[in-house]
Structure formats: structure tokens, C-alpha cells
Amino acid sequence: MFCYQCQEASKGTGCTVRGVCGKTDIVANLQDLLIYTLKGVALVAKEGLEVGIKFPEANHFIMNGLFITITNANFDDAAIAAKITEGLALRDEMKKDLAAKGVEFKNTHDAATWTGNTVASFEAKSDAVEVGVLATENEDVRSLRELIIYGVKGMAAYAEHSFNLGKENEEIFEFMIKALTATLDDTLTVEELVALTLETGKFGVDVMADLDAANTGAYGNPEITEVNIGTRNKPAILISGHDLKDLEQLLEQTQGTGVDVYTHGEMLPAHYYPAFKKYENFVGNYGNSWWKQKEEFETFNGPILFTTNCIVPPREEHIKRIYTTGASGYPGCVHIEADENGRKDFSRIIEQAKTLEAPVEIENGTIVGGFAHEQVFALADKVVDAVKSGAIKKFFVMAGCDGRMKSREYYTDFAEKLPKDTVILTAGCAKYRYNKLDLGDIGGIPRVLDAGQCNDSYSLAVIALKLKEVFELNDVNDLPIAYNIAWYEQKAVIVLLALLYLGVKNIKLGPTLPAFLSPNVAKVLVETFGINGIGTVEEDLEQFLG
Ligand code: FSO
Ligand code: SF4
Known part of the structure; x- marks a missing residue:
């Protein structure tokens, strides 16, 4: 391998x-x-x-x-x-x-x-x-081919969530076909592959826009929401991953069964959608980001449903209460398929939940989120005034992923050390590094604004473009917005390529630069887009604010 x-x-x-x-x-x-x-x-x-x-x-x-x-x-x-x-x-x-x-x-x-x-x-x-x-022997060609493949993998994930909500886009499929076949084509030059990489970013924007339209069309626009992170005393199912259609079906099927539903990891932002608020048994979010799941599944007690990544190979004794669906899978775990109408039968998960203990409470209180584009636009006057008055000096887009590496403590530290007149815009599981810190607010605007899942980074781009319009700027890079992005897997690759396509420059990418970037390809990204790795928190704050 x-x-x-x-x-x-x-x-x-x-x-x-x-x-x-x-x-x-x-x-x-x-x-x-x-x-x-x-x-x-x-x-x-x-x-x-x-x-x-x-x-x-x-x-x-x-x-x-x-x-x-x-x-x-x-x-x-x-x-x-x-x-x-x-x-x-x-x-x-x-x-x-x-x-x-x-x-x-x-x-x-x-x-x-x-x-x-x-x-x-x-x-x-x-x-x-x-x-x-x-x-592919040539390391630059290999690097570009894989960068394109990983971008297309992320694109496929988002396209599938849209598809599950009845939306498909022929142009996205045709681009996937073009990209896959291009990686077999030995006649393409490095320049042509670089151009194809940027084109991947264009379709990245499109696929995230499609998913945004699919999600908000089906479930309404995310709104400011306080999400409970405690538990109550009933048997429950934990749902993880990103697929909102799966969540909807689970909520429907658990009505009147006495079984509660909690979200884990990237499913947290589901609470921000108006359509899911009507379910009395949709209790809250349990635990943190994906890499903490082994411990958190132990205390959760009930069954867990994975709708997508990120799965961590489970403890043997947890396998019998872990279920997968969609693209996810794990040997020994029951996989639930959709029927020809897209309906999934979750009854065996519900039946198992009834036989198990209620979750053990591991924390309590609430966290706030729901700052996707429409909610932020509703607050636009307040935000613009705060920028004009100097109450908000700078926004930091800290979207992306979390991971288990110790070096990611950087992001907690960075969030804590940011000056009090700055606001973090986040999306994806990266948020768990700072969404439970008490960072306060600026005139009622929380200092951490969570737009949603990693694909909702699209919302952050829409917000940036809107601010560019409001402040009558020609270049999105003239806004008081800095980008300090954490990546882990291939959905983050498509988000990154989408941002590059939108013209965002000087993105800091960490905790390490991708292994698949050859020195020459990394050089192109540095020289053309100003992409750079992280240093120490102090150095980086100085660079961003100095
Ligand atoms: Fe995280 Fe995993 Fe959403 Fe990723 S749960 S790391 S970029 O799958 O997709 O943010
Ligand atoms: Fe591949 Fe990452 Fe898994 Fe290593 S840890 S095998 S690079 S996906």
C-alpha cells in the first residue's frame, strides 16, 4: 500500500x-x-x-x-x-x-x-x-493528479448528499469524468494539470452551492441556535457524519418510540435547521469531534449510526452497536441500505436502543451556532456597524477539520490568544478546538460564528463576497478577513480548491502541508496563492495582525 x-x-x-x-x-x-x-x-x-x-x-x-x-x-x-x-x-x-x-x-x-x-x-x-x-513516476505530475483526485473525492461526497435530497447536477458528473480520465492521460502537461486543478475548485464552489440549496431547500435556513450538550435520562441513538436526509429519516422513525436522538461530530449543525426543531426527541449534541469517538461511544451506551466519515476503528465490544449507511462501512458492523425509493429502515437500531442504558452525561450546558449566510445577512447591519466603528478589527476564517495530532492544540491556543476585537468564522469539525471556550461577544455578536459542516464553508465564502459588496471593494483580499484553515481529509481539499478559485489569497494551512504536494507543486501554490504553513501561535498572530 x-x-x-x-x-x-x-x-x-x-x-x-x-x-x-x-x-x-x-x-x-x-x-x-x-x-x-x-x-x-x-x-x-x-x-x-x-x-x-x-x-x-x-x-x-x-x-x-x-x-x-x-x-x-x-x-x-x-x-x-x-x-x-x-x-x-x-x-x-x-x-x-x-x-x-x-x-x-x-x-x-x-x-x-x-x-x-x-x-x-x-x-x-x-x-x-x-x-x-x-x-505515476514524475512526482510533480503525480502530485497534481492526486490533488485533482482528492478534490474530486470531496466533490463526490457533497454531490452525494445533494443527490440524497433529490438534486443532481450533470455538469458536476461530467467534470468528475473529465478529471478521472485526465489523470490517465500522459499527454497532459504540468501547466494543463495546474489549470485542471483550478477548474476542480470551480466545480467545488458549484457543488457546495448545490448542497447548500439542497439542504436549505429541504430544511430551511440555519438560524442562531443554542444546542444542548447535556443528556436526559432516556435510551438514545447517536448519529454521526454529514447526511441530513439520513437524520431526517431517523428522527421520523424514532417518533413515539421513547428513543432519543443525539448528534456527534459533524452532525452537530443539524440542530441549526428549523425543520429539525419540531422533533421533541432530538435532544442535543453528545461529545466532540470524530477522533474522540472511542471514549465517547463508551459512555454514550446506545447505538451509533454513521452516515459518512469519520469512523475510527472501533473497540470490539462496540461493533455490535455501530451501524453504517451510505458510503460508510466497517467490517462486522451492520450496513443499512436504502430501498429503491431511498427509504432506510432504521427499526433494528431503534429496537436495540430500547434495550440499552441512557447516555452518561459527560458535559452540560449549551453551545451556539447557526451562522450560515442567511442568518449572518440578517445581522448584516450590526456586523457592518461593528466593523466601521472598529469594534470588530478582523475576522478569522478557521474552517476545516479536526484531527488527533497533538499539534492541533495550536488552534485552541490561537483562538484563545486572538485579540478580543476579532471574530472567528468557522465550519467543519475544526470548531471543536474552540467552540466550548468562553470567548465572549462583541456587542452581542458571538466571537465564534459557526456556519455549520465543512461544506458550509461555502456560507463563509458567500458572507465574504457579500461584505466585499457592502464595503464596495474590488478584491475579496482587501476585506479584514484572514484565513487560518485546518485540514484533514479530502473534503477539505475541495474546500481549499474552491477558496483558491474564488481568489482568496494567503491562506494559512495546517497543522502540516499535504504530503501529496511535491516541492514544485507546493512552490506554485505559494507563489500564485500565497498559501503557507503555520508557525507558532505568536509568530502567526504577529504575521496576521502585525
Ligand atoms: Fe470533519 Fe471527518 Fe466534515 Fe471531514 S468529520 S474531517 S473534512 O470528515 O468532512 O469536517
Ligand atoms: Fe491514507 Fe491518511 Fe489513512 Fe494514511 S492515515 S492510510 S494517508 S487516509
Whole structure:
């Protein structure tokens, strides 16, 4: 195996024996082979698009396959192997379809022609050099290809959440096909790959806008909300991940059962949506960000439903009360599939919850969030006045991810040491590093404004663009907004590429720069966009404020 797609890549270069995330070499290789299979499907789909033939099934397959390979989403080798089998069959069916329509598929790339039908044959194939990341010898080309692939993985995750809410965007699917096939094209120059990277960012903006429209269309605009972080004395289910449709179904099915529902990690922002407030059993948020789940699942007592990443390989005794759905999966955990109408039957989780103890309270009180674009626009006068009067000197966008590395204490420290006339704009699980600190408010505006999940970084961009308009500026970089972003996995990659596409410069990215950036590619990002790594809190504050 060789994997360097996330921030925790071993030794800052890549995992080669077993993932720091807990992924085995077999799962890592099968994930690479799944990506390779998707590239084969994309080659056929591209040929079809060139003559006006569309394959909606391929679009959905590619989207879901990419999502499955995101860090901490799916550790289930059997599920990944089944997906590869399905992909090969789909690819060959598509070829037949083209042939039946008089289109001869001539591409002889191995990704479009290889076959296999047993797990053993997949394991052998996945070990082959041509399949993995290291198949590309030139490290700059490899770096750009992988940057594009990781961006597209993040894009796929957001596209799937939209899709689950009945929204799909053909242009996004066509871009995924273009990007996947481009990574097999040896004729593309480094310059062309750089351009494709920026184009990935453009579609990143689009996919986040789509998801924003899907979420707010279905559940209303997030509004200022105090979320309970304590517990009450009833059996309960903990729901984690990012999929709001899954949450809605769980809430519907738990009505009148005596079973409560709590959110974990990235599901916290669900509380900000008006539509979920009507459920009396939607009690609050339990615990912190993803990497603390082992301890928190112990005291939660009830069953846990993962709708997406981030899964941490669980303790053996927790496996029987952990369920997965959508792109997520873990060997031994029950996976709940949707029926043809997208309905998921969560009754067995509810039945199990009834037999288990209520959660142990690990903290109490409330946290405040819900500052997505519409809520911030409603406060616009107040915010603009505070900036004009000097009460707010600067905003710090501290969106992104949390992770287990000790170096991430930087973000708590940074938040604590920020001057009192600054406001943090956050989204994603990065917030857990400072959302329970008592940082106060500025004239009633809290000093930490949480827009929502990582995809709601889109809201932060919309807010920035609105402020640019209000202050009549030509350049978004002239606003008193600084960017100190924490990344972990590939959704953060698409968020970053989206910000670059929107013209945001001088982003600080930490706690370490991606292992997949070769020195030359990193140089392009530094020189073109001013991207830089973090230093000490003191140095960075001086740089931002000095
Ligand atoms: Fe976090 Fe995990 Fe939302 Fe990621 S829970 S790290 S960027 O999956 O997706 O922010
Ligand atoms: Fe390593 Fe991250 Fe890849 Fe897991 S996802 S194997 S931790 S680089």
C-alpha cells in the first residue's frame, strides 16, 4: 500500500504498512483499485459523452465510489471488493451499449480493459504497480493528479448528499469524468494539470452551492441556535457524519418510540435547521469531534449510526452497536441500505436502543451556532456597524477539520490568544478546538460564528463576497478577513480548491502541508496563492495582525 491522501500520512510522507487511520494494506489497495475501476468507467462514459450518449448509472456509481475511498469512510474490504465487481460489470455493459448504438470503444488503456472476478484476483491486481498512486513516476505530475483526485473525492461526497435530497447536477458528473480520465492521460502537461486543478475548485464552489440549496431547500435556513450538550435520562441513538436526509429519516422513525436522538461530530449543525426543531426527541449534541469517538461511544451506551466519515476503528465490544449507511462501512458492523425509493429502515437500531442504558452525561450546558449566510445577512447591519466603528478589527476564517495530532492544540491556543476585537468564522469539525471556550461577544455578536459542516464553508465564502459588496471593494483580499484553515481529509481539499478559485489569497494551512504536494507543486501554490504553513501561535498572530 501507499497512501498519502490525508493530513495524518505517516511521517508526513505516506502510509506504507498500515494507515494511521487504521486502514489495512488490503483495504488501502482495494480502494486504489476501486479508483482505478472508476477511471475505467469514466473512460467509457467520456467516449459516450463525446457522441451525446449519457450514462446516469455511471455518474452515480462514480460519485459513490469516490466517496467510499475518502479517509475514514469505509474500512470494509468485502464491500469495496463488491463495488469493484459492480464497476467492472457496469463498464462492460456500457461498452456493449455503445456498440449497440454503433459507437466502437477503442481505448485500450488497462483501466478500461482489465478483468477480475474474485477477491483474490482483486488483491493481486491491486498490488500491481499500474494501479496505485506510485504508478505515476514524475512526482510533480503525480502530485497534481492526486490533488485533482482528492478534490474530486470531496466533490463526490457533497454531490452525494445533494443527490440524497433529490438534486443532481450533470455538469458536476461530467467534470468528475473529465478529471478521472485526465489523470490517465500522459499527454497532459504540468501547466494543463495546474489549470485542471483550478477548474476542480470551480466545480467545488458549484457543488457546495448545490448542497447548500439542497439542504436549505429541504430544511430551511440555519438560524442562531443554542444546542444542548447535556443528556436526559432516556435510551438514545447517536448519529454521526454529514447526511441530513439520513437524520431526517431517523428522527421520523424514532417518533413515539421513547428513543432519543443525539448528534456527534459533524452532525452537530443539524440542530441549526428549523425543520429539525419540531422533533421533541432530538435532544442535543453528545461529545466532540470524530477522533474522540472511542471514549465517547463508551459512555454514550446506545447505538451509533454513521452516515459518512469519520469512523475510527472501533473497540470490539462496540461493533455490535455501530451501524453504517451510505458510503460508510466497517467490517462486522451492520450496513443499512436504502430501498429503491431511498427509504432506510432504521427499526433494528431503534429496537436495540430500547434495550440499552441512557447516555452518561459527560458535559452540560449549551453551545451556539447557526451562522450560515442567511442568518449572518440578517445581522448584516450590526456586523457592518461593528466593523466601521472598529469594534470588530478582523475576522478569522478557521474552517476545516479536526484531527488527533497533538499539534492541533495550536488552534485552541490561537483562538484563545486572538485579540478580543476579532471574530472567528468557522465550519467543519475544526470548531471543536474552540467552540466550548468562553470567548465572549462583541456587542452581542458571538466571537465564534459557526456556519455549520465543512461544506458550509461555502456560507463563509458567500458572507465574504457579500461584505466585499457592502464595503464596495474590488478584491475579496482587501476585506479584514484572514484565513487560518485546518485540514484533514479530502473534503477539505475541495474546500481549499474552491477558496483558491474564488481568489482568496494567503491562506494559512495546517497543522502540516499535504504530503501529496511535491516541492514544485507546493512552490506554485505559494507563489500564485500565497498559501503557507503555520508557525507558532505568536509568530502567526504577529504575521496576521502585525
Ligand atoms: Fe470533519 Fe471527518 Fe466534515 Fe471531514 S468529520 S474531517 S473534512 O470528515 O468532512 O469536517
Ligand atoms: Fe494514511 Fe491518511 Fe491514507 Fe489513512 S487516509 S492510510 S492515515 S494517508
